Amino acid sequence: MNADFITPLDAFTIIDLILMLMLLIVGLAIVRLNDIFAIVMLAGVYSLVSALWFVSLDAVDVAFTEAAVGAGISTVLMLGAMLLSSRTALPAKPVRKWASFFIVLATGAALMYAVTDMPSFGDPLSAPNAYVGLEYLKRSLPDTEIPNVVSSVLASYRGYDTLGETSVILTAGLGVMLILGMGGKINGQLKKKAIDYDNADAQAHHTVLRVVSKMMIPLIVLYGFYVQFHGDFGPGGGFQAGVIIASAVILYALIFGVDAAKAAVPPLVVRIGAALGVLIYGGTGIAGLILGSNYLDYNVLDPHSAPHGQELGIMSIEIGVLITVCSVMLVIFYGFTSRQPDITDKDW
Amino acid sequence: MIFATTLMLMGAMTLMLARLLRGPELYDRVLAVNSFGTKTVLFLCVFSFLIGRPDGVDIALLYALMNFIGTIAILKFFRYRALDVALSRMPSRNTRKKAGAKS
Amino acid sequence: MSTVLEILHIARFGLAGVFLLGGGFFVLAGAIGVLRLPDFYTRLHAAGVTDTMGSTLILLGLMLIAGFTLLSVKLALVGLFLFLTSPTATHAVANAAHKAKLKPLLGTYRQTRKGDNEGGSQ
Secondary structure, three states, X not given: OOOOOOOHHHXXXXXXXXXXXXXXXXXXXXXXXXXXXXXXXXXXXXXXXXXXXXXXOOOHHHHHHHHHHHHHHHHHHHHHHHHOOOOOOOOOOOOOOHHHHHHHHHHHHHHHHHHOOOOOOOOOOOHHHHOHHHHHHHHHHHHHOOOOHHHHHHHHHOHHHHHHHHHHHHHHHHHHHHHHOOOOOXXXXXXXXXXXXXXXXHHHHXXXXXXXXXXXXXXXXXXXHHHHXXXXXXXXXXXXXXXXXXXXXXXXXXXXXXXXXXXXOOHHHHHHHHHHHHHHHHHHHHHHHHOOOOOOOXXXXXXXXXXXXXXXXXXXXXXXXXXXXXXXXXXXXXXXXXOOOOOOHHHO | OHHHHHHHHHHHHHHHHHHHHHOOOHHXXXXXXXXXXXXXXXXHHHHHHHHOOOHHHHHHHHHHHHHHHHHHHXXXXXXXXXXXXXXXXXXXXXXXXXXXXXX | OHHHHHHHHHHHHHHHHHHHHHHHHHHHHHHHHHHHOOOHHHHHHHHHHHHHHHHHHHHHHHHHHHOOOHHHHHHHHHHHHHHHXXXXXXXXXXXXXXXXXXXXXXXXXXXXXXXXXXXXXX
16 A cells, blocks of 8 residues: 555545544453443543544544533433442352353354454445435435425324334433432432531632533533534434433533532422433424324425424424433433432442 | 544543542542543533534533532532531521621 | 735645644643543642643644634634633532542552542553
């Protein structure tokens, strides 16, 4: 290969290879490290690098979701989970378990065998490039008049799938609620303060954080709404916007305390919101039924113009997704932070 | 030119990764993660110019916002071992009155 | 008149290249500093200062390429957010380390080398 002439393809291949190498290093480090803090941070880095890789593969919407979930919220939630578990564990005795080893080996071999069946990257005959995907690409613009194909496929052609995903998120929120409580009283008692720390000290020393966060929070919410309503034209949509707005509330809770956040966004509102979003989504579908067509068919929403009906329907379900995702994130956050940790300060 | 900058940023990211894996103190690790995030934001901006898709800048914007939240959460965890305490209170009317009476 | 505009056009891209490479240099230098400097506070210095300088230069270079477009506005916003959050995060890390009574390495270089058992400076 001629060194001083690098075609764009070669350049991207180099970048892809470096990114994948980084992913591999981070993954191995996560397996090897004992320090749970470091693992949480490495998980953040893993998400950062994989988002970069998604951008490099031209999957901008996936990268956007990874960026919204991986960097901010999942770190916070993992830390919240760590608070409820003990940090130290007895060292496990190194026992050789041959049965598990062979099962893992067999699974790995099966997966490697399956990889050879996968279509190569960019193969024009592979399933997503050949059959229904091409049809979506061809019909999307005349049908919906929405430039971002991802949005129209996700919300219109694959509306059932997305309804399922939204319900899964609601179910996840319900599960966390059932295990960790509703973020209110625990066994009839309000949570005690875990640590008796000096308020005056905190206030004196965190002026910078308070001022900068006060500047950032409205901007984050504003950006969330931009992502929500710009989802038809660029990367983004209800899922990402919900996470972004929830992380603004979480930042508020981190700086001003969960009690202040609960005063601003009460747990009751959050709980109602989680269900309301799915209701809006399902209701949009039923509106199609009432107007004399199929479930989740948006063409009939506007009797004069089918594309406008599509836009209306997509907008409406995206708002439903936004409300559910945002609420469920906050349900999980409130659930984690409202528990009394079982461990004492000595355990650290 | 843009490609050279991209490679420089990737080199910087690799060095940060080395510091993150080595970092003797937890604070070194936090520093490395935060710095890695900043470099990722820059990389996304430059890279979206390289591939000619301006959508990368949107993601960079999002990361610039999210990275901050992650760092604050980690640091709060270090200092207070809790996520729910307030780092700072909104000055309420009562405390303001008290402060006025004192001074 | 048109030649002047052409020269400006070429100069714009030349300047953008200088900014980009300069920014890349600062980021790389900062990264090397973070890896090589002996203790946490000096590493903090390397990371905090050069990140601000490097990101400003790189974003300015990209804005010169993009011209007066929405993209430039977004890049300016990225710059603004980094400008706000990067020093704040650095401050928060430093504050937390200080509160946790992490001691800086003191003394001359030779002593530091002797007393440094953390392997920071090789």
